[in-house]
Structure formats: C-alpha cells, structure tokens
Amino acid sequence: MNFKLSEEQTMLKESVTRFIRERYDFDQRKQIIKSEEGYSPDCWATFAELGWLSIPFAEEYGGFGGTIEDVAIVMEEMGKGMIVEPYVPTVLMFGQLLALSQNNELKSEYIPKIIDGSYLGAFAFLERQSRYEITDIRTKATVQDDNYIVNGEKAVVYGAGNANALIITVRTSGEQFDRDGVTLLLLESDCPGVETKPYQMMDGQMAANVSFNNVSVPQSNVLGSVDAGAELMEALVPLVILATSAEALGIMSVLNELTISYAKTRNQFGAPISSFQALQHRMVDNFMAVEQSRSMLYRGLCAYGEEEAETPIECLRSLHAMKVIISKSAKRVGEDAVQIHGGMGMTDELNIGHYLKRLISINTLFGDADFHQKKFNELSYKT
Amino acid sequence: MDVKFTNDDLAFRDEVRTFFEEQFDFDLAKRVLNDKSGDYKSAIVAWQKKLYEKGWIAPGWPVEYGGTGWTITQRYIFECERGRLGIPDAVPFGLKMVGPVIYTFGNEQQKEKFLPRILSSDDWWCQGYSEPGAGSDLASLQTSAELEGENYIVNGQKVWTTFAQFADWIFCLVRTSKEIRKQQGISFLLIDMKSPGVSVKPIITIDGKHSLNEVLFENVKVPIENLIGEQDKGWTYAKALLIHERAGIAEVADSRSNLNSLKLHAAAEISGGAPILADPVFQMRLSDVETELMALEYTELRALASMAEGGMPGPESSFLKIKGTEIRQAISELALQLVAYYGGALEGNLDPGALGHDFASKARVDYMYGRAASIYGGSNEVQRNVIAKMVLGV
The missing domain is CATH 1.10.540.10 (Acyl-CoA dehydrogenase/oxidase, N-terminal domain)
Structure with missing residues (x-):
C-alpha cells in the first residue's frame, strides 16, 4: 500500500x-x-x-x-x-x-x-432541457448518402467558442430519453450550418451555445458505434470527474490556507480573529473536509485504476461517493472562506470569491452532489 | 499510488477469515456483548486468549514485545475482516493504552512483569485519568501521591473509569508536586486494584448498564517500582498514550460492521408495504454517513501508511477520533430511528425478540452509550482545539 x-x-x-x-x-x-x-x-x-x-x-x-x-x-x-x-x-x-x-x-x-x-476541441453533450441526464438528447442526425444531417442545439459547451472541432451527441434512433440510440460525431467547427454563440462563465472559462442547421457530417466521423454512444460517454465521465475532483481539491486547500492566514492577521476586539474558538472550530471542520476529500479522491483513483480487482459496481460506488464528498466539501469550504474573510470575501478584487465560483462550476459538471448521491443509493441499497 | 493486494495478502486474508469464522463464538457474542456483566468479561477474555495463542493479539506492538510484524496492508485486512464479521475489537486499556506506554517509557522489570500478562489477557486494566474536577481540563487533576520511603501514598478520586469492576490493575495520573504549570508535577503510576484502600463504586449510565465507575483511593500504598519513567514527567507519557487512544477510536471497522447490519435491518423493516431501505429519504441519510465512512477508511489508510514510513501518529489522530465518533454516532442514530417505537421498550427479563424486534434493544443501548464517544478520549471540542493549535497553527 x-x-x-x-x-x-x-x-x-x-x-x-x-x-x-x-x-x-x-x-x-x-x-x-x-x-x-x-x-x-x-x-x-x-x-x-x-x-x-x-x-x-x-x-x-x-x-x-x-x-x-x-x-x-x-x-x-x-x-x-x-x-x-x-x-x-x-x-x-x-x-x-x-x-x-x-x-x-x-x-x-x-x-x-x-x-x-x-x-482545440470541445464536447457538446448538454442541451437546454437535459440537466444531468447525458442521454436526454433531442438533437437529431439522419442518414443521407454517406453523411449524417444534424439538426438541433447544444448548450453551455465549455471551450466551444475557440474550438477547432467538436464532438457532439446526437440521436440516431429511439426517443428523447432513451439510453440507446445516441451517437457521437466529430465535426469541424467551421462546417456550414454550425452557429456558435460564445459567452463567459462565472468561473472565467469560455462556453458557447452551438446550433446545428442541416449540418452534414461524414459517417466516417462516428466515434464508437452507431446508437451506442452512451457507452463511450460513460467511459469518459469517470475520467473527467476524477480530474475535476482533483482540481477542486487544489482549490479547497488554497482556500483553507488563505483563510487561516487572513484570520491570523485580521484584528477585531483587540485580537486576531483566529483566536476565536467559533472560527477555529469552523476552520478545523474545513481542514477535515479537505482531508476527507483527498482520501475520497485517492479512493476514486485506486478504484478506477484497479477496475478488474474491484467489481465494476464497487468502482462506480467509489466514484459517486467521491463526487458527493468533494462537492459537499467544496461548497462548505468555499462558502466559509467568504464568510471568514468577511466584507473582503465579498469583493471581486479578492481571489476568494473567484475560487468559490470555480468550485460551484466543478460541482455541477456531470452531476451535482444530490445527483451522484441518488446514483450511489441505487447501487448500494437494493432490496 | 496503489492499494493492490498481492497474492500473499490474499492468502493472509483467507487465513484471517478462516480463523475468525472457526474460532469466534458468534452465538455467545450475540448473548453477552450487549450485557456488561461478568459473562461479558469471561467471553471477551476467552476470545482474546485465542488471538493471543495465534500470535495476533497486538498488531500495533513492535515485534520484540509480541507484535505481529504485519505490513499496514495486513493490518488493514485484519481490521476489515474483523469488521465484516462484527467481531469486537480487543479491550483497549491494556493492549492499546498502557502496553505501549510500558514498552516505550517503562524499565526492563516493568516490561517483564506487565507486558506478558497484558498480551495473554491475564490482567485486565483500567484507566485512571478523569476526576470530578478534571475532565477536558485533565491537567488540573488532584489525586495526590506522596513519596514515603519506598512507597507512594495515593489519595483521591478517579471517575468515568470503564470496567474498573473487572480490573486487576489501574494506570493512573497522579499529582506528585504542585508546580506552577499544572502539566508539570504529574506522574504515571501503575496501581494494583487489590491494594488496601482502593474502592470501586458503580455508575449506571443512560444505556441502563454498568460499565463506568468511580475509583476511590484512601492512603493506598504503591511501591515506587510502579512509577513509569521519571516522577513529575507523567504528562508526557500520558499525551503519547492519548494520541494512540484517539487513533484507535476511529473504529472504522466497527462502524462498517454496524452500517452493514443497519442495512440488513432496514431491508427487512417494512413501512406501508415497502422496505425502509427503499425509502429515498432514509437512503439519503444512510449515504450521508456511508460516503463519509468510505472517505474515513482511506483517511485511516493514509495515516497508517505514513506511520509505516516511520511517522508517529500526530494530530491526525484527533481528526480520526472526531470523524470516527461522529460517524459511529450517526449510524447509531439511524438504527434507533429504524426501530421506531421499539427503541423505547426495556425488555427487562424478557427475551428481546419476544417484544417484536430482537435488534431494538441493541439499537437503544448503542445509541445511548454511543453518546459517550464524543466525550471520552478528550471531547470532540477539545480535539478541535488540538487540531487548531497543532495543525492550523492558530
């Protein structure tokens, strides 16, 4: 070990x-x-x-x-x-x-x-209505000769405005909510019929809504198998949530460091506010939240790295639990950093609030704490 | 980074599993573990003797004193298997508390005299730390020991002494001089419970059981050879012990075991035609705890791994204590919630099953006694103070 x-x-x-x-x-x-x-x-x-x-x-x-x-x-x-x-x-x-x-x-x-x-590339999986259900897809692709003709719209696509190419999810069969019938296509961003509306996210990153109006994509640009794109997406999600959980961990540890050092220098009532037990215990709880997050990231990495050793269900349980623990921790650590910085924590000038914004964005990526906790429950509490 | 089990590890796991399944008396445990009577003591001692004969009683000890020499992976496997089968941990006072103090700070005679009987469970130990006026503020303790010739004369009162009624020996913090700094002038004494002047008074706790006691000392003669280390330096030894104690009380394996049985009961318990385990609200409460426990399992592994690298358990043991006890209490709260009305029923002399639920009584007792977990070993508030000072530096 x-x-x-x-x-x-x-x-x-x-x-x-x-x-x-x-x-x-x-x-x-x-x-x-x-x-x-x-x-x-x-x-x-x-x-x-x-x-x-x-x-x-x-x-x-x-x-x-x-x-x-x-x-x-x-x-x-x-x-x-x-x-x-x-x-x-x-x-x-x-x-x-x-x-x-x-x-x-x-x-x-x-x-x-x-x-x-x-x-640069981007992955357009989200639609206006789909929230965290990655196979809730209305964007349609129909076959015409050697091509797919794509119509529809994707929303909040991180990186799409600057991307040279996109991978998009389209429905090639079945109904809006079906897991089967989803296909992944790769296309160049400058294809005729692709319209990109870029905007900035609160975390400073760029995103865009992308619409597709009779966009023609060669059938040879299918990733994975036709109608079985869900499998490929499900293989991708663990990688992304492990990576962004690590990112959240880095942010949380910086926030705790900054908050502790601020509390040591900020004087009120004639003493550094770090000497007040109410704040000390809050900072200790945040310290523990970060340590629990690190443990959960390690657990997720180990489970993912040893998928053969662990059963696939145990691996998934660890990954869902990781998202739950890290999202909850991120929320409390981010919010408390603002709280303990007081008025300064509210200012755009200081980095604290910006860290909080990135944490909130990470929390929502591929499902928030509640979403993953429900998935964890489905796997764990069978009757 | 990896947590892979080698083939040797897997073979070890099978060996542990087989030993537990063949040697542990599950029927007896079911009957006596909740009951803190003499049957409890004899059952625990009998089990610990089996572990002793197998050489597995003290995984945390150095090999030269009777430890197992296991890798951290083996220790982890042993704990996992123990938790999986719901086998109780060894009683900590001898094996996890005074034992390490004796082999770390004691002299050769003390090691020879006490360690073998701790390992073999021939001596039952209890801990004389808290006093009526010294709880979280332990260093203000007043029990005095005055040197007269070859003996200390001990006078005073200890309280919340777990299983003093079974004990052959008590390790005590006593005041040997009144220095300005209250941490100085404390000594670490080993006292024979059969000494004249020692008396034990039971304290019945809110679980309705007798596990705690007052221990009174009236002119008790304690030979000077029972002093650990130097006189007036006992606080240092006590702190080392507290760190061990706190790390030990994460009780991750036990929480895992309690959670598993909670799930089984929740699957069998029906409300309005559906199992409680299928209730989405109950599921959320359950996974609030289970995900924290999954994280704590790795936190403990990380602490073990750093100890295997030569690090002593430090302030992280306070962290393990806080989280471990919070999780343990949360599980016991859910268990009590699950048994609903039956949680209140005192079965008296009836068979618990006769009342309707054979696990309701255990749920009540675990919940009630479990309230102590955030108080003992240094209250969780004091642990937060320790982390604030030692880790955060505030």
Whole structure:
C-alpha cells in the first residue's frame, strides 16, 4: 500500500506549480480573462512544450502514456491557479473520447494536433432541457448518402467558442430519453450550418451555445458505434470527474490556507480573529473536509485504476461517493472562506470569491452532489 | 499510488477469515456483548486468549514485545475482516493504552512483569485519568501521591473509569508536586486494584448498564517500582498514550460492521408495504454517513501508511477520533430511528425478540452509550482545539 507520488509525478507537479508562480498569478489571470479569446494562446503553447497536453494519450500517437492519476496531479495544481485554458474540454473531453474510441483514422488525425497545441476541441453533450441526464438528447442526425444531417442545439459547451472541432451527441434512433440510440460525431467547427454563440462563465472559462442547421457530417466521423454512444460517454465521465475532483481539491486547500492566514492577521476586539474558538472550530471542520476529500479522491483513483480487482459496481460506488464528498466539501469550504474573510470575501478584487465560483462550476459538471448521491443509493441499497 | 493486494495478502486474508469464522463464538457474542456483566468479561477474555495463542493479539506492538510484524496492508485486512464479521475489537486499556506506554517509557522489570500478562489477557486494566474536577481540563487533576520511603501514598478520586469492576490493575495520573504549570508535577503510576484502600463504586449510565465507575483511593500504598519513567514527567507519557487512544477510536471497522447490519435491518423493516431501505429519504441519510465512512477508511489508510514510513501518529489522530465518533454516532442514530417505537421498550427479563424486534434493544443501548464517544478520549471540542493549535497553527 502506497500513497506517495513517484519521482516523475513529483516533477510534473512541480512544473505546474512553477508555471503558476511565474506566469499565472491572479492579476495575470485577470488580463487573460479580459482578452478577446478568453484564454491565453501563449500559455497553451507552453502547456504543449511542457508536455501537459500529451499526458493521457498513448505513446503511439505521440502521447506520454500517463494515467488518470498523472492527470489528477496536474489538475490539482491547476486548480490552485484557477487556470482558464481549456484543458478539460480539449485534452480530457474531446481528446479522451477520441482515445477511448476505436476510430483509428480520427485518432491519428486529431490526437497529434491536440498534443502539439495547435488544435482545440470541445464536447457538446448538454442541451437546454437535459440537466444531468447525458442521454436526454433531442438533437437529431439522419442518414443521407454517406453523411449524417444534424439538426438541433447544444448548450453551455465549455471551450466551444475557440474550438477547432467538436464532438457532439446526437440521436440516431429511439426517443428523447432513451439510453440507446445516441451517437457521437466529430465535426469541424467551421462546417456550414454550425452557429456558435460564445459567452463567459462565472468561473472565467469560455462556453458557447452551438446550433446545428442541416449540418452534414461524414459517417466516417462516428466515434464508437452507431446508437451506442452512451457507452463511450460513460467511459469518459469517470475520467473527467476524477480530474475535476482533483482540481477542486487544489482549490479547497488554497482556500483553507488563505483563510487561516487572513484570520491570523485580521484584528477585531483587540485580537486576531483566529483566536476565536467559533472560527477555529469552523476552520478545523474545513481542514477535515479537505482531508476527507483527498482520501475520497485517492479512493476514486485506486478504484478506477484497479477496475478488474474491484467489481465494476464497487468502482462506480467509489466514484459517486467521491463526487458527493468533494462537492459537499467544496461548497462548505468555499462558502466559509467568504464568510471568514468577511466584507473582503465579498469583493471581486479578492481571489476568494473567484475560487468559490470555480468550485460551484466543478460541482455541477456531470452531476451535482444530490445527483451522484441518488446514483450511489441505487447501487448500494437494493432490496 | 496503489492499494493492490498481492497474492500473499490474499492468502493472509483467507487465513484471517478462516480463523475468525472457526474460532469466534458468534452465538455467545450475540448473548453477552450487549450485557456488561461478568459473562461479558469471561467471553471477551476467552476470545482474546485465542488471538493471543495465534500470535495476533497486538498488531500495533513492535515485534520484540509480541507484535505481529504485519505490513499496514495486513493490518488493514485484519481490521476489515474483523469488521465484516462484527467481531469486537480487543479491550483497549491494556493492549492499546498502557502496553505501549510500558514498552516505550517503562524499565526492563516493568516490561517483564506487565507486558506478558497484558498480551495473554491475564490482567485486565483500567484507566485512571478523569476526576470530578478534571475532565477536558485533565491537567488540573488532584489525586495526590506522596513519596514515603519506598512507597507512594495515593489519595483521591478517579471517575468515568470503564470496567474498573473487572480490573486487576489501574494506570493512573497522579499529582506528585504542585508546580506552577499544572502539566508539570504529574506522574504515571501503575496501581494494583487489590491494594488496601482502593474502592470501586458503580455508575449506571443512560444505556441502563454498568460499565463506568468511580475509583476511590484512601492512603493506598504503591511501591515506587510502579512509577513509569521519571516522577513529575507523567504528562508526557500520558499525551503519547492519548494520541494512540484517539487513533484507535476511529473504529472504522466497527462502524462498517454496524452500517452493514443497519442495512440488513432496514431491508427487512417494512413501512406501508415497502422496505425502509427503499425509502429515498432514509437512503439519503444512510449515504450521508456511508460516503463519509468510505472517505474515513482511506483517511485511516493514509495515516497508517505514513506511520509505516516511520511517522508517529500526530494530530491526525484527533481528526480520526472526531470523524470516527461522529460517524459511529450517526449510524447509531439511524438504527434507533429504524426501530421506531421499539427503541423505547426495556425488555427487562424478557427475551428481546419476544417484544417484536430482537435488534431494538441493541439499537437503544448503542445509541445511548454511543453518546459517550464524543466525550471520552478528550471531547470532540477539545480535539478541535488540538487540531487548531497543532495543525492550523492558530
């Protein structure tokens, strides 16, 4: 049993820490968010140089051949810097859907372009009505000769405004809520009939609504099997929630550090507010929440890494429980950071509230705490 | 990072499982574990002797003193199997509290005299820490020990002493000098319960049982060779022990076991034609606890792993104590909620099953006695103070 980072992992972690310290302080981040693209192409090029974009891809496509654990290490550090560059949409969603698919032609075409930093992607799975049900899909694709003709709309697609290409979920058979009949298609963002309405999210990241009006996509651009796209999505979700849970953990640990050091210097009633037991106990509870979150992330990573050893149900239970614990912890740690910072915590000028906003966004990604707790219950409490 | 079991680990798990299933008397346990009478003591001692003969009684001890030399994975497996089968943990006072103090701070004669009888469960120990005026503020204790020739003369009163009625020995914190700093001037004494002047008065707790006591000392003669380490340095030894005690009371395996039986009962309990386990509200309450427990299992593993690297248990033991007891209490609250009206029924001399629910009585007792968990070993509020000071540095 071993919970230590390898030497390689330690170096990876330090490279992200150094980047944030040198290139990504809170003011630099503000400038990036204000820019027209909403992310920094320069920083992205650096990510490519440092090899971060290659981590989870197989060596045969030029990747590093790393594991989700390696990704989690990077994400935890990125969380501390509130990196707004589209790492999750491009590398983890678009990139890992490709990697998980059996479509070797698309893999050889796109994965190298992701790794060298020249290509951004996004995964359009959400629709206005679908909330956390990823197979609630109205966007339709019908076959015409060698192509699919796509009509419909996707909402809140992280990274779509800047993406060169999208992977979208479409209904190729069945009804709106059916798990079967969903297909994943890859298409270039500049295809005729694709209209993108970009906007900024409260966490500083860019998203867009994307509509499809008789968009033609070659049948050879199907990822996974026709009508069985749900399988591919279900394989992707654990990777994304592990990575963003690590990101949330990084944010929570920074928030606790900042809050404790603020409480030590803020004087009221003639004493630092850190000397008040009511606040001390609150900070201790937040410390414990972060430790429990770290434990749950490790449990999730171990369960996922040993899927053969654990039963698939045990693995899923661990992942749902991880989302539950980390979402709840993130909410309390974020809210208490604002509370203990008092009026200062309310200001846009201070980073505290921005961390809270990112935590809230992470909580909702692929289902909030209640959603995952219900799934956990379904698996755990059979009668 | 990995938690994979090797083939050796799996073989070890089978060995532990087989031993538990073959050697533990599950029928006897069902009859006596809730009842804190003499039957309880003889059943526990008999079981601990089986573990002793197998060489498994003290997994936490160094090998030279009778420990198992297990890896942390093996210790984890042992605990998991114990929890899975609902087998009680060893009584902590000798094996987890005074034993480690004796092998860490005691002299050779003390090690030879006491350790073997702790391992074999021939001596039952109890803990003399709290006093009527010294609870969370333990260092203000007043029980005095004055040196006269070759003996200390002990006078005073200890309280909340668990199982003093069974005990052969008590380890005590006593005041040997009145320094300005109250932590100084405390000594760690081992006292034979059969010494003239020692008396035990029962305290009946809100579970209706007798497990706690007052222990009174009236001019009790304690030979100087029963002093651990140096006179007036007892606080240091006591703190080391408290850290062990707190880490031990995460009781993760026991909570896992209680949760499993709660689920079984909730599946069998019907309300309005459907099992309680199918009720979405009950499910949410259950998973609030279960997800925290799943996290705590890994928190404990992380603490064990860092101890295996040579780290002593530190303030994280306070964390394990708080979370472990909160979870344990939450499970007992759900169990009491589950038995509804029956939770209130005192069966007296009736067979509990005769009242309608054979688990209702246990649910009530666990809940009531379980309230103590956030009080003993340093209240959870005091633990939060410890973490605030030692970890957060505020």
